[in-house]
Amino acid sequence: MTEQHLDNHELKKRSALSRIGRFLLFSFALFFLLIGLLVTGLLLYLTPKRIEHHLKPIVAEAVQGDLQFSIAHFNIFNGFVFQNISLQSRPDSGNIPFPIKSLRAKQASLKYSFKPLLKKQLVINEVLIDEPQIELEISPIIGDTIESRPAADSAVAPAALPVSFQLERFRLQNADIVVDSQNSTTAQHIFLSEINLFMDQVHLPKGQVLDQDSLIKGQFSLQLKKSNILFTQKSTHDSMLFAGVLDATFNLNLHSLENINFNGAAQLQNIELHANDQKLLQTDESFPLSFALGGLLNLQQERARIDSIVFRVQNIPWVKMNLQADSLLHRPYLHGRFFAGGVPVAQLLGLAIEFVPELPMPDIYLHNPNAEISIAGSEFSGNIPDSTDAQSRLSWSFQLGMEKLGATINRGESFIQNLNLIATSSGSVGYNKIISPKFELDVHYDSLALTLPQVDKVFSGKMGFKLNTGLNDNLIPSFAHLALSLHNFLGADIEAEMSAAGGSTLQRIKGRGNLSVINFDLSQLPASQALGTVSANMELQIITLDSIKATMSVLTDSLLLKSPEQNQPMQLSPLSMNASLLASTDELFQNIQLHQLLVKVNHFFSGEMDASLRLNQETSVRGQINEMILDHAALLEWLPMEIKKPLEGFHINGKTRLTGDMNLDIQGADTSYSAAVQIVTSPTDLDFTFENLFIKNLQINSEAEIDSKSGGKLDFVLSIDSTLSTVTEPLTFLNNKIGLHMTMKDNFQYINVDTGYVSLPDLKTFGFIAGSVSDLINNPQINAHMEFHQAAKDTLVVTKDIRFKGENDIVCFVGTNQNTAHLDARLKAKDLSFFLPNNTRISRINADISLSQKIDLQEMMLLGSSQPIVKTPSAGLIDYFLYRNYYTDHINKSRISIRRVEVGEYQVENITLEAYLGNGRIEIPSFLFDVYGGNIGGQLAIVAGMDNILDAEYKLSAHFSGINSALLLPAAKADEGGIITAHAEIQGRGIDVEQGIDINGYFNITEIESKVADNLLRSLDPEGKDSGIRSTRILINRGFKPRLFQFEIRHSYCYPAVYFDQPWYFPVRLSGGGLELSRIPIAYFLNMNQTSSRSAE
Structure with a gap:
């Protein structure tokens, strides 16, 4: 019973397992059958024509464009594959034009998820686009808004597939992008090649995304490898081109909205920059510009941290900084710090030689090859200023430094040793305002030497310069302090210091300053001809801008002036100059008033003047010289002995006074000006005791006026009441005058001498001068007319041994241009006699002399003719007498007759001659005079050397x-x-x-x-x-x-x-x-x- 019971139990157990196995086998068979039927249905349904039939309306509705592709198929494992894709936008669409003008791609693959297929949904989770070429066109929106545009045609599209995108992976490989933008005046073109965009492991949760931010995942990467970049811009008058090769990568890892890591790097090389078809810059691979950054972004807390931003030139980091930002989307707060980096001076010099070859760069040797310019230590922090928040401000602390720079230029021509520079600035920026900026500058060096063009070296010892200043919220200086210390500069020590403090307005600023120069050595000046030292001191006091006072004093020791003409230098007495001024101005320095300027030099010169300067839409300058006085006797006393020694016994008194005013107005392109100057010499006596000559009451009165509209004029009068000579016996010449009146017009292009005269009554001499100058700037042409008349019926005594009597007239015309001068002169004498030293006497001269001559002003030579003026068959007097009437009628002939010439015991009588003067020739075809019972006659011809x-x-x-x-x-x-x-x-x-x-x-x-x-x-x-x-x-x-x-x-x-x-x-x-x-x-x-x-x- 037991065994039978066991067998029945085993039999029942096997029957149950068999039934389960058969069920599972049937189920799997049914599942695969359904899958097979589904796949078969998809393959039978999604034919290329059907895909094209469903896809084109979707694209047409989305981008208002026409889609074309040559091959489209579906693979159960690889998804959808499209080849030779072409997308062309329709500019005649009723909607706003989509930026994509056209798109071409070699291939596009779309992979899907199997699970949504059971729900009759096609979900695309992977996209791959290979070698796309994208053209974007950005045009200004003109006309109606979208709502007012007519609706697009409402053609019924076929039923679309239930397709959606949930991208977990995206690939854009080897893309080229072209962007064109154009308006009425400017056209821009951008081209970028070899672009790769990758997105991997992208996961977005369903439902409320922000509530599930920890589920947001993704990896993003943008790569450009040897990408050619081109940017051009053209307008009506200008054009620009920028080109280069760009290597760049940017990676972003999205773990959640609280944890976003990013890093990137870029390198630009082979740069070309053109402007208006002119090449401005061209580099190769040896000059890369690179940039790198890395950090963390937390979108939940609106916080970003960039741990390192590095900018490199030729792989040398010029700038290193970090940056933090909070409250990015509400009230951005920034904190940035430049913690390292520097610009090597040696690199800067190399770049200048390479990129600016036309710049005349000297040979420079750096004592410290590691010297650099750095902004390390600079930082900024605060909120970005916003009009909605009056308290928002961004503070900065900027520092620029350079240490231990030393350089030798052109093998020792110039050098500088141990130059150190620190410049700092701090303050805040609010919305449309700058708050409490402060500036500090500290510059010092150990020594300096400069070799300037055409001069010797200029040396300087230690120099220190400090500037510390701050502005209040109204940008008015609240305090300022300046200090300068310069040692052994051309032998002098220079010290300067100034302090100022501001009030509520700039008008209330006050301060005090001092500048001193001690023992400035004139001999160290380039090409100096002076030996000696000069010391100067200047003090400035600003009570307010309405009251500015300044004083200056200059003192020299005995100066020695070297002269090439003299072996020994000329010694000048010490020179002392004192000056003071009182001025004022407004807050904008547009109205500057010089109320008084006083200058005094030793005891021989003093002056006083005032002026004003207005700078606004119209610029005007006003100046007035109230008085400038030169004391003749004091000036003579100050002159060096080398000048006074030849004038020993010379005495002078009187003063010369100068007054005047000037006005200048500038309004746009129009400029007007006027000025007037008057020079008056008080009655002055000159005592030339060593020459036994005395001049009494010499006076000069000169007035000049210029005006941009009417021109100008000059009046000059020199008068001498009496001139007394006592060489042998007293000779007095009274009431002598020389005068001149000139007018000018057309910006001094034309000058006329309207009236000029010479009046010497006791010498019976009177003269007249007139002339003009035209086209003074471009082609000056001068025309002058001079006449002098002397009529002495009685014998006039000039000196004891020189006397004369008779009449003579001189008339002269001069005309010149840039190349030549033409002289026409005529002299007439009537019964003119001279009594000269050594028993010389010339009696009864009667003459009529004419001269006409041209001069080459460029070569400074006479212009003449190689042909004689008088042409006769032979050189004999008889031939000339036969043809005399012909030459007399056609050529100006000069005639001279002298009754007698006596020299000691010798005498010549009845001198007559006829002459023709001009063209560089003197021809005397006939001369005859009596001498000792006989006579001498003949001919003479002289041809002057041209040069x-x-x-x-x-x-x-x-x-x-x-x-x-x-x-x-x-x-x-x-x-x-x-x-x-x-x-x-x-x-x-x-x-x-x-x-x-x-x-x-x-x-x-x-x-x-x-x-x-x-x-x-x-x-x-x-x-x-x-x-x-x-x-x-x-x-x-x-x-x-x-x-x-x-x-x-x-x-x-x-x-x-x-x-x-x-x-x-x-x-x-x-x-x-x-x-x-x-x-x-x-x-x-x-x-x-x-x-x-x-x-x-």
Whole structure:
């Protein structure tokens, strides 16, 4: 029974298990059958055409665009796959244009979740887009709002699938994005390539997301690898282009809304920057700009912390900072601190050389290669200013520092040692205001040397400069303190200090300052010609802006002035200058008043003036010189002995006073001005005792006025009541005056000398001057007319030995432009006689002389003609007399006649000549005068050297006839001796023996008395050293009578020869009938003439 019972029990157990197994097998078979049917149904239902049929209306409704793809299929495991995708927006849509203009992609894959399929839902949880090319177009919204636009066509779309997106993974690979934006004036274009966007493990809870923030998960990453970036902007007048290669990555790990970690880095290189088609910047891989950051974000508490922000240039960290932010979405509070980083000075210099090659950079050697400029220690904190919260403010504390900078420039031309700089600033920024800013600056160095262009080195010892200032809420200085200490600057110690304190308004600011310069060495100034020291002190006191006082004093020791013309320096007496001013201004410094400025220099100069300056929409300047006085006697006393010594015995009194005013108004592009100056010299006496000359009551009265509208004028009058000379006997000249009246117009382009005169009554001389200057700036042209008349019916005594009488008139016209000057002059004399020293007298001159000459002002040379003025078949007087009437009618001829010229015991009478002057030539075709019973006549022509008047060419033809040779000897009588007859033909070039002369021709004496001939030979050889001359004199004394004296001139040498009438009683016959003498340089005769002239003096 027992065994049977067990078998039945086992049998029942097996039957139950079999039934369960069959149930499970049936269930799984049914499940897989349903799955198979579902899959089969999906595969049969989701054909490419059906997918396209359902997907296009969805996209068209979402983005107002047309979707196209070439391949679309569904895989049970891989989901949906689309290839060659193209999405084109429809700009004619009634809605606002969607930013996507077009989208193209190589492939897009969409994977789904199986579980929602049981609920007849298709949930996409993974999306992969490969190589998309996206074009975005952003246009301004013009016209109606969305509500006012006409509705889109309401075509009935086919029933859409119940599709939704719950992305757990997203991939955007190798994307290119183009963004275009354009308005009426500006077009912008952006291009970015090789963009990768990844989202993984994304989980969003259902229901209220913020209540389940701990369930929010996700990983996000944005990557750009060697991405080309391009930005262009074009407007009507300007254009800009920026391009580069960007490597960047940004990662964000979302653990919950309270725990979001992020980090990122970017590097930009191969940068190009263009503006208006001009290249401004171009770099390569050696110049990368990089940026990195990392931190934590808590959205629940609206808090962010960035632990590190680093900006690098060429992999050198310039800036390192951290940043914290709270209440991001309500009242943002920021706190940032720059904790490290610096800009190396050596790197800055290298970048300047590389990127600004046209900048003239010197050769710089840094003593400390690690010197850098840093803002480490700077920080800011506070709320971002907001108009809704008047108490919100952002405070800052900024610090810029540089330590131990030393540099040598151009191998020692200039240097600076141990330069240290600290600049700090602090304060707060509120909404539209700055609150209590403070500034401090501390700069000092150990030594400095500068080599400036065309000057010597300038040295300086230690320098320290400190500035500490603060502003109140109205940005008015509440306090300020400045201190400067500079040692051994050009030998001087300079100290400056100023303190100021402000009130409720800027007008109430007050302060005091002092500047002192001790023992400034003038000899250390570049190219200085002065030796000595100068000390100065200036004090400034500001009671309010309505009362500003300042004083300044300058004191020198005895100064030495070096002069290239003098071996010994010139010594000046100590110079002392004192000045004081009283001024005021308004808060905006737009109305500055100089109420009084007083200046005094030693005892010879003092001045007082006032001025005003107004700066607003119209700028105006007013100035008035109340008085400037120069004391002549005190100035003479101060002058150095080197100047006073030649004037020993000279005395002067009187003063010169200057007064004036000026006005300047500027309104936009219009400028107007006016000024007036008057210079008056009080009656001044000049005592030239060493010259026995005394000038009494010299007065100068000069007035000048200028006006931008009417032009200007100048009046000048110099008057001397009397001039007394007592060289031998008292000579007095009374009431002498010189005056000038000028007018100017068209911004001084045109100047007219309306009236000019000279009045010397006791010299019977009166003159008149008039002229004009036109187009002074561009092409100045000068025209002048001068006339002088002198009429002395009785003999006028100038000095004891110089007297004259008669009449003469001079008329002169001068015209010039930039290149040439033209001179026309005419002189007329009537019965003019001169009585000169050394028994010289010229009697009864009657003349009418005309001159016309042009001058090249660029080359400073006379302009002339190589052709003679008078052209006759031969050079003889007879030919000229035949053609004289023709030249008289066609050319201005000059005529001169002199009754007598007496020099000591010699005299010449009845001098007449006719001349033609001009074109660089002096032609005298006829001259004739009587001398010692005979006469001399001939012709003379002189052609001036164009660039050197001493290089003149000349030609002389003269005939000596019937001259009583005995009268050439002292104490001779008219009935003694014989007659001299001679002829000369000489031509040459040059009149300066030292520069060289070249003379050719001859001088033949055909008749001469023997004693005169002997004297002539003796003058040629006063020491009797020449054997030829000695033998010739012996022959003359033995009875040989000269019948021909021949002086042949060749190449500036004279070759004399004497031919005789041999007496019958002398048995020996001379070969050729005469003797040839040794040659004599022409310079000998000229030097002998100069010696005779000096002896006569």
